[in-house]
Amino acid sequence: MTRNEKSEVIAKLESEFKNAQAIVVCDYRGLSVKKLEALRNAAREQNVKVQVVKNTLAKIALKNVEKEGMDLKDTNIYVWGEDQLSVTKVVAKFEETNQDLFKIKTAHIEGEVASVEKVKALSKMPSRDELIAMLLQVWNAPIQNFTIGLNALKEKKEQSA
DSSP: OOHHHHHHHHHHHHHHHHHOSEEEEEEOTTOOHHHHHHHHHHHHHTTOEEEEOOHHHHHHHHHHTTOOOOOOOSSOEEEEESOHHHHHHHHHHHHHHTTTTOEEEEEEETTEEEOHHHHHHHHTSOOHHHHHHHHHHHHHHHHHHHHHHHHHHHHHHHHHO
16 A cells, blocks of 8 residues: 555545544454445445554544544454444444454544443434434323323213213
């Protein structure tokens, strides 16, 4: 890789990492190409980006966007996106199905280095759409119960008449 190619990769990563709310670093050693493609497809559906990058280039890009502190060693795959819940859900779900070969190592979430436990805890939280659905269900329940009660009252009146 030439110096110009490296600087292009760093510039691209900087622009991507700057807007990312979550960056998760995982060990993918031993994963087949087919399984890596499955990870990429799952990530693409959630608008999450996945890329294997040399650690030195990633360190430079992370330092330039002031997201330092992660321990980057060995073989790493970087997963990032603007929605931290989507990123954590993609990574945690993939780790569950590929426990032997895929491990979450570290992450940078909300401006600080996060542990594996925090990544897994965030992955279990409901997404924005799920929260909106729950809220609508709560708002709809009194109206729904009121109409069921009115309908029951109407049927009772019709039976007595």
